[in-house]
Amino acid sequence: MADLNPASVPLSLYIHMPWCVKKCPYCDFNSHAVPNGALSLDLEQTYLKALVEDFKTQIDFAQGRSIHSVFIGGGTPSLISAKGYAWLFEQLKALLPFEENCEITLEANPGTVEHDPFAGYLAAGINRLSIGVQSFNSDHLKALGRIHNNDDAINAIHLATEAGFKRINVDLMHGLPEQTLAQALNDLKLAVEHGATHVSWYQLTIEPNTVFFRTQPILPVDEVLEDIQEQGEAYLKANGFINYEVSAWRKEQPSAHNLNYWQFGDYLAIGAGAHGKVTQPDGVYRYQKTRLPKDYLAKVPAENLQFKKIQAEDMPFEFMMNALRLNEGVEAKLYLERTGHPISQMADVLDSLRQRKLLVEDEQRLACTEQGHIFLNSVLEEFL
Template sequence: MLKLSNFLSDLVPQSIPLSLYVHMPWCVRKCPYCDFNSHTVPGGKQLSLELENEYLYALVEDFKTQIDLAQGRKISSVFIGGGTPSLISAKGYQWLFHQLKQHIEFIEDCEITLEANPGTLEHQPFEDYLQAGINRLSIGVQTFNTEHLKKLGRIHSVDNAMLAIQQAKSAGFQRVNVDLMHGLPEQTLEQALYDLKLAVEQGATHISWYQLTIEPNTVFFRTKPVLPSDNILSDIQEQGEQYLIDAGFINYEVSAWRKEKPSMHNVNYWQFGDYLAIGAGAHGKVTKEDGVYRFQKTRLPKDYLEKTPAPMVNFEKVAEDELPFEFMMNALRLKEGAPMPYYSQRTGLDIEALQPSLLQLRQQGLLLKDEKQLVSTEQGYRFLNAVLEKFL
């Protein structure tokens, strides 16, 4: 059991970067593997203008209730997730950003990421989103294999996916992430590597490449699809990583590969930064002078819209004995880890209480012997769960 020192009194929230998460809860169709808070669009394939306007207004009212939590800080990044955020019009986002900036300032060149579905019915021309202020796209391809797309319940085709990446680049987006999954039902090594090859060849500047996991409360959890064997999964991981390295990508987080700069928003998450959260089911984390707090918004869009601004489902302080694990679980996902001072600055706890665990992990070759940085060795990164157990 990890023994903690006394809580520090000099926790300074204003020194911690602040991001914003915006949740758009609707999809054309719920995918069988998805456990995110997403709901089928009411009445058809397109979001009505009336519902879009109602929801955008509710987001602004929600944001107003969180102004005090910013504690004078500017928004350093925005991530719009879902659901399918590209169901909302570019004009709607332009209005939303204008309204939000009236209440909390955004930094210059604020990173604003939009998750987009490759399906042709779900988004306007990418030029419109760029002009609205969105400067980074995350395109949910998942796979370039037709049969696997069907099994995953995706509504787009392989051609849609390739065209979406090409159109995003042609529209002027310099930063285009492609989401890909591996370990799909009955997927072969060759098929998984081909997915990576197409993403690279189409011009992705960032690839989020992660293994499919079967989550409770999903169709896949009930139907138990046949997944590749452990040997095939191991080969996919090893050869896929080597392919990306050979293609010039840098692995800077467990599932994140880049040819450009890292996602500022995600790095802020992993380095235990703060983030406000608006939208149905959105989760946030903020630091106050007496500790770290987490909160979430009501999950169902109907409930979120019925009472504007929507109340928080809870606003709870993270227990002191949970903070070491929470911090390390995030920071050690990064290949470069996090600066040592971040631990005290962002948890309010004295790093000295961790020294016995840190020393043991360094002696075992799982953490680097670096007094300025908390960072795993290659072996520690491979056995990250074993490293994290030391902080429970």
């Protein structure tokens, strides 16, 4: 294995805010209903201070790098006040500089009970919103356990635009319980017509440890799902959106933060249940933090870290499960640069996939063909 140069790998920051007003029946993320139905100022301040202490313990992982992008996920991160974020960014930047024009994304829910005025978040330094609409159909929203309705969703996009946000991702799911083709296409139409500059559009999957797993809803049949996928993609393309990743469509620049994930970049991680990945001279490491907010707050930050080196035999899958999600893939030379392992480590698998027309013939790129993207999970299994 070659020595790695951490300085050549972009470094992002993931911040996890673990609370929601209520837990949705399809959600398997590390999210928890807020105590007593509302996030108190005292709990907000306690958690923000814990994030700063957590960040301090990870400064050495930066190896002299600045923060390339920030993503605040959850849970419902917009339950935290704009004033709280302004304070948090001030503390973090004093410890480790943020790059000029650093992309800072906040996941926000459409319900007004779940966010401050959007102008406050913009003033605090957040420059990209990801609004968790999921659907513009009030019946489907009710089935999904969402507390907003169609009008709230449309209003949230307009309010964000009026506040000055130029980059607004709308998060949408399809294949919802009893959803028709027309309803799924209407969700996309409303997102586009009301000003989304980026759309994350993905199929609802039933995950273990969710209410939907225990009580299965009636989902559209395969033929309907195929029609939704085909006609939805055609609609987005016809309206100027570029599909640059499996479920990501853009009219503006791509998400810098998500691109860094898919290109096997590094990211620090702070907050309950947050996952991080860092390159050190001797290898690539993943780590995660204690999941439950009460446990996270009760422990000193160093005790929250579960650190594990990615072994040589696991590296092909770890790298490719990210890189092959991108429609254009990545340059082949990135494999050695980001893993320290020669690409010859997986030469037999690459040759086999190219012969079967599942990877592009260009040996300077690692990318799926159109057929390869259709069978992406099967392609990735080859690297296990």
